[in-house]
Amino acid sequence: MPPRRPQVEWPPVAVPGQGLRSDRTVPSGDGGTAVAGAGDGPRREAGPQASEAGDRAAASGEEVQASGLGAGDETGTGPHVARGPEGADGPANPGGSASRGDQAVSEGAELLTELRAAVGRYVVLPSPEALTAVTLWVAATHLQPVLQHAPRLAVVGPTKGCGKSRLLDVITETVHRPMITVNTSPAVVYRVIGKNPPTLLVDEADTIFGPKAGDKEDLRGLLNAGHQRNRPAWRISGPEHKPTQFPTFAMAALAGIGNLPDTIMDRAIVIRMQKRKAGEKIAQFRSRTSVPALHRLRDRLDAWLTPLAESAADLVPEMPVQDRAADTWEPLVLAADLAGGDWPGLARAACSTMTRYEADQDEETALKTRLLRDIRHIFAKRDDPEALRTHDLIEALRSDPEAPWAEHGANGLNAYHLANLLRDFDIKPANVRFSDGRQAKGFTRNKFRDAWERYCPEPSAAANEPGSPRQRGPLAPPSGPVPPAPPGLPSGPKRAR
Template structure:
């Protein structure tokens, strides 16, 4: 005897699958984004789509990636992108003119999505008084980094959660501590022939909020699965932490999204690497390598002269008198590089640095410089015209060489 059609045992065969189609929801969200905003690339559109979707499953993630929407000038669409993000993300919380205390108290175990327009009010030159908010945005990228506050009324130390996804829009770059934890979208003004639909809050937001609700229902039904996911990542370390929620959402949706998500990771992280300004400390390491050439040692005074001789380097104007021996020593000690008294082949002694003491730091912090040049000695970079520095002349005692330009420091 067979079960009647409405028997639970046959329900999977008689009723259609009513689970949301994740790939179709992501497609709809991407269509909404690109209807109102011109994004700089298809990969950027995919990345923003996945970031917004991931905001609906924040309890599943170990890291809360930031979305940085930056532009070189006004009228590049960053505020409009933030508007559409606000309409489609999970529980949007606008932090413009919000006190730090209000922001902290708004974060719970199921946090809102923080949205900050004109982020220069937090990170720019007029950002005095926002230290607490900056601290929250830095710490809140990772779980279990609560802020500690002493409550004088109860005499107890209170732990306040900081974990929450955040989107920040502003002109110019954000601090490294933010962009290193972010999906960075570099907006630009619309070009000739590029057009978008006008966005009207009252007219357009309700449909976008319904899309947000559909995304929430889809992802919240599978939080346990999302939390346990360990997707293969095309990047490592902090980049992997930042992008993993987006990749997990894409894999959960299926269709073309897994491949598109990984293409977006590679494209946007490569763009970030190309546009990242290296710190002065790493710049100093690289410039020291150029100054040394193949010489095994240099006097401090000679090393400083060569560093400050480069018109495109910051060392001639590094402080009132340029880079000094003391400042050089302070920076290099961070890499366990210290000056010493060196005896040269002509019998003189001078305070200076040995090239061998730099090799470990060069390999760790500026490995791109390890690629050998096509001609000449392995460690001498190629120069154009008259920009090539004079040959280093100080060497360690016991090795052949000249010592025509001696100096002390």
């Protein structure tokens, strides 16, 4: 029989013209009560153990570490837990007795390692950090009832065949209450999200948000609002046409070709998939043999995290990032801290590396998009010739006083810089014979057409698009043998290249 999900009471949603109940109590798992105020999440009035630990902390001025989770240390292998508001601390032993708490740490770390191996067995992720992030995101879905934020998992790639759908297949069998769809509407999502929401899994998300998908602002608004708890959507509903609030809070994974809208990407753990190289091996995913073993992992995750969920609601992990990035990554870091072992350090390293990469890509993307626009303007000023010499194109770019190209690099934009900036768009210089009979390195106009249409379309062409997708380069994928199957997973599926 599956363990009972914790009943954590969140502050009510503010309704115009109605007051909020000031304080109310709900049962607590450590012998005390949780007090929920109108302006914050559940606070714990500690039971005997937690009260004693809090008194010691108040006397020494030190933070209280939950003994069942392992103490944080300088190596980063233990959980890093900050105290909650008004001195509210987690229970001294969220797993029960001291021996049970130690067992929970060992079990959680081992279980996450098995889950990581299971994901890596069927899919080549773009980096070890991405594999860590996916593993922890799956674990975080089982803590959904006590989370303040529900990070999105954006699984994107430049083309088909990068493993996006296969990754969605694997995590579907391991997340909490999966609901997978290849297309959906806001009305459906509004009605399936409740107090115990499912984990939304949307494949082919590019068909929802792409330039030919039409107006999907309602769905994008729903996904944006659902990143944070207590952001309901109000609709007129029922035969009496009463204003009705629909919850939006739910974990969600979206897979598709190209970038999702910026507002979703900004709230997501971004996994940039790539096609596998010849030497990168995976195991075949087959429902009959693979799914039962993944379900056993899912059930073990739920059995491990459910008893800890109420305690986890009071923990505030130390984060290496701030603002929205911290909101997005906190559930993953929290799951890692609950596991202990090497996972707290792995989680924070993945958080720092992947958020820094996305920030760098934003700046580089803006520069590349500016380059495409400027080159299109130069071709237009010269009556759209079939090709331009590399030397002439560079001189025209550098002569624009409002553009950054004269100061790009140490001595301004050169042929190497130009080729490097255009490489991700598959635009390369070639030997071109011009109308005067001379042959020189240059760029043909036809090579730019696709990139212009995708990344900087004319205003008339972009009028109906919900957002302009932006090119972002992938992290280098790892190579090596197929990861060994964790206990419970079949070791015999045929390997495919």
